[in-house]
Amino acid sequence: xxxxxxxxxxxxxxxxxxxATVGGPFEAEGPLKDDFDYLFDDAWLEASSFEKxxxxxxxxxxxxxxxxxxxxxxxxxxxxxxxxxxQVTPTSFSAKTLDIPYLGIFSACATSAEGLALSAAFLxxxxxxxxxxxxxxxxAAAERQFRFPNDxxxxxxxxAQWTVTGAGCVLIGKQGNGPNVTSATIGKVxxxxxxxxxxxxxxxxxAAVDTIVTHLKERNIDASYYDLIVxxxxxxxxxxxxxxxxxxxxxxLPEKQFVDCGLTIxxxxxxxxxxxxxxxxxxxxxxxxFLKRMQLGEFKKILFVATxxxxxxxxxxxxxxxxxxxxxxxxxxxxDQ
Amino acid sequence: xxxxxxxxxxxxxxxxxxxATVGGPFEAEGPLKDDFDYLFDDAWLEASSFEKxxxxxxxxxxxxxxxxxxxxxxxxxxxxxxxxxxQVTPTSFSAKTLDIPYLGIFSACATSAEGLALSAAFLxxxxxxxxxxxxxxxxAAAERQFRFPNDxxxxxxxxAQWTVTGAGCVLIGKQGNGPNVTSATIGKVxxxxxxxxxxxxxxxxxAAVDTIVTHLKERNIDASYYDLIVxxxxxxxxxxxxxxxxxxxxxxLPEKQFVDCGLTIxxxxxxxxxxxxxxxxxxxxxxxxFLKRMQLGEFKKILFVATxxxxxxxxxxxxxxxxxxxxxxxxxxxxDQ
Numbered sequence: 001x002x003x004x005x006x007x008x009x010x011x012x013x014x015x016x017x018x019x020a021t022v023g024g025p026f027e028a029e030g031p032l033k034d035d036f037d038y039l040f041d042d043a044w045l046e047a048s049s050f051e052k053x054x055x056x057x058x059x060x061x062x063x064x065x066x067x068x069x070x071x072x073x074x075x076x077x078x079x080x081x082x083x084x085x086x087q088v089t090p091t092s093f094s095a096k097t098l099d100i101p102y103l104g105i106f107s108a109c110a111t112s113a114e115g116l117a118l119s120a121a122f123l124x125x126x127x128x129x130x131x132x133x134x135x136x137x138x139x140a141a142a143e144r145q146f147r148f149p150n151d152x153x154x155x156x157x158x159x160a161q162w163t164v165t166g167a168g169c170v171l172i173g174k175q176g177n178g179p180n181v182t183s184a185t186i187g188k189v190x191x192x193x194x195x196x197x198x199x200x201x202x203x204x205x206x207a208a209v210d211t212i213v214t215h216l217k218e219r220n221i222d223a224s225y226y227d228l229i230v231x232x233x234x235x236x237x238x239x240x241x242x243x244x245x246x247x248x249x250x251x252x253l254p255e256k257q258f259v260d261c262g263l264t265i266x267x268x269x270x271x272x273x274x275x276x277x278x279x280x281x282x283x284x285x286x287x288x289x290f291l292k293r294m295q296l297g298e299f300k301k302i303l304f305v306a307t308x309x310x311x312x313x314x315x316x317x318x319x320x321x322x323x324x325x326x327x328x329x330x331x332x333x334x335x336d337q
Numbered sequence: 338x339x340x341x342x343x344x345x346x347x348x349x350x351x352x353x354x355x356x357a358t359v360g361g362p363f364e365a366e367g368p369l370k371d372d373f374d375y376l377f378d379d380a381w382l383e384a385s386s387f388e389k390x391x392x393x394x395x396x397x398x399x400x401x402x403x404x405x406x407x408x409x410x411x412x413x414x415x416x417x418x419x420x421x422x423x424q425v426t427p428t429s430f431s432a433k434t435l436d437i438p439y440l441g442i443f444s445a446c447a448t449s450a451e452g453l454a455l456s457a458a459f460l461x462x463x464x465x466x467x468x469x470x471x472x473x474x475x476x477a478a479a480e481r482q483f484r485f486p487n488d489x490x491x492x493x494x495x496x497a498q499w500t501v502t503g504a505g506c507v508l509i510g511k512q513g514n515g516p517n518v519t520s521a522t523i524g525k526v527x528x529x530x531x532x533x534x535x536x537x538x539x540x541x542x543x544a545a546v547d548t549i550v551t552h553l554k555e556r557n558i559d560a561s562y563y564d565l566i567v568x569x570x571x572x573x574x575x576x577x578x579x580x581x582x583x584x585x586x587x588x589x590l591p592e593k594q595f596v597d598c599g600l601t602i603x604x605x606x607x608x609x610x611x612x613x614x615x616x617x618x619x620x621x622x623x624x625x626x627f628l629k630r631m632q633l634g635e636f637k638k639i640l641f642v643a644t645x646x647x648x649x650x651x652x653x654x655x656x657x658x659x660x661x662x663x664x665x666x667x668x669x670x671x672x673d674q
Binding site (some may be wrong): 001002005006008048049051052074077078082084085086087088089092093095096099100101102103104105106107108114118121122124125126127128129186187188189190191310311312313314315318320323325 | 338339342343345385386388389411414415419421422423424425426429430432433436437438439440441442443444445451455458459461462463464465466523524525526527528647648649650651652655657660662
């Protein structure tokens with residue numbers, strides 16, 4: 001399975017059997033509104049706190065992915081998931097409700113790809129029959145934890161990004177109909193000394209590029225192998241920086257081959273500054289939007305590169321720069337599909 | 338590799354090639370002081386914050402485990418680790434310093450066993466040649482995050498536990514000399530509605546028992562298969578509750594076969610109330626103490642069951658009960674060792 005230092009090749013081609021995404025009212029105003037399985041009218045989801053609302057988002061996406069797959073829940077071996085709230089409570093509490101053996105993970109907004117990579121690795125090697133993997137975020141829960149009390153209404157610079165309210169989840173199996181997970185590259189932590197938590201895209205770009213370059217090298221393929229390279233949530237600034245850094249590595253991507261989830265989920269006239277972010281961003285856009293376009297035959301091979309900023313409010317207060325990571329997973333339609 | 342719903346059997350028997358543990362001045366006063374590779378005189382470790390001191394603990398343990406193994410760092414495929422500080426920053430920052438591709442995980446004080454289980458699963462199936470896995474905690478960083486500002490000097494009930502300052506780490510490979518990792522059971526989240534964060538042992542006991550019972554059933558073995566069952570950090574109360582719950586499942590363990598890391602690392606006269614806790618507790622006691630006793634021939638088969646409370650200060654403030662988890666990993670000496 002291991003090719004190179006940090007890349008897995010999945011010769012048994014685990015299959016994404018089903019995917020489900022849910023969002024909130026702000027997501028319902030965006031261009032992907034028809035891609036969601038369910039959109040909640042109210043950001044509270046009738047819960048008593050934003051954190052509990054986030055838990056419900058994860059539970060809904062998980063339940064929907066399971067029911068769409070027609071696999072019975074007690075046949076699912078593991079729930080692999082995490083989120084960005086302190087001590088990952090929305091996910092851990094949802095793991096209790098979902099009642100599936102639970103492997104908690106953490107890589108901030110790169111959680112979706114870490115979960116997909118681990119799931120595929122286990123399914124490729126007989127470590128599971130079925131795995132549920134996904135992640136969630138909630139705008140209001142993230143705002144008050146990472147930034148300021150929501151009621152302050154504090155202003156942000158144009159480099160800031162908007163945390164998505166929602167969850168995206170996939171059920172993956174060893175065989176069946178659906179897109180195949182064919183390889184994954186686990187990222188290294190990269191830190192080029194950006195200290196501004198309102199410019200996470202700029203901070204994460206070098207990690208995204210490091211993982212993409214390593215992936216292509218260890219798989220011994222050219223970037224043109226993929227119809228699309230879909231990054232997590234670099235936003236406007238991070239995407240530009242990444243394209244520049246890739247050029248320096250002699251990788252010249254056409255603009256339309258390099259798309260970012262953080263620039264896909266909202267429309268130009270939604271006030272999200274440099275784009276979207278949050279663990280749910282990449283999960284929703286990849287699992288809710290691009291997987292559908294793959295199944296419609298629009299794309300055959302996508303490299304999904306979720307990116308994460310591994311800072312905390314405390315690490316910023318203590319003057320630290322932002323360590324970042326990106327994990328890459330390749331998703332391909334079988335030749336007979 | 339999969340036997341039962343949530344248990345892996347590792348027929349290729351991955352090997353713990355080296356282990357390293359470090360601690361602080363309070364740990365140096367305990368009965369395991371000679372088991373540590375390094376004990377720091379001062380809890381600050383010359384860092385500018387307790388969180389950065391924790392990062393240094395993880396880096397030291399990681400570097401020591403690598404150097405003791407004689408494996409070059411660039412041959413190590415993955416660093417699998419996590420901790421309990423908000424957004425797992427001590428671990429993520431140490432992943433940057435260690436410069437090894439990083440899989441972040443989260444299961445509170447069960448992190449050690451989750452990391453060991455994942456590592457063994459990858460090594461068993463050709464997903465890696467070498468993996469570094471471990472975890473850390475710092476008493477002062479945990480106190481001020483989970484409880485009260487240290488300066489308050491607030492009192493605690495006798496059911497409370499003392500967070501260990503230290504880190505424990507192992508380097509695991511596909512073959513070589515050392516104890517073998519032979520199976521692992523990934524836990525479910527169990528919550529019996531305990532709401533008191535000063536009684537984590539009582540909260541975690543049902544999760545520990547659920548995982549032990551599932552492990553024995555899915556491996557189709559009797560508890561007597563193991564010389565020892567070593568639990569994470571149940572402490573005095575959690576251990577008693579667990580023994581009672583096991584009896585109800587018709588598993589009658591002799592007292593001396595059922596030991597707890599939280600009751601091993603400190604002496605009776607250290608003021609730790611119901612025992613020790615923190616992710617480092619189980620990592621240090623298992624990797625620093627019991628592995629040595631296995632290698633001396635005292636024990637041949639140990640079931641290592643790390644336990645975690647998956648709450649946050651916020652979830653407690655919001656009135657939630659404490660969801661808990663336990664992961665079990667069996668470690669056995671080869672017949673020729």
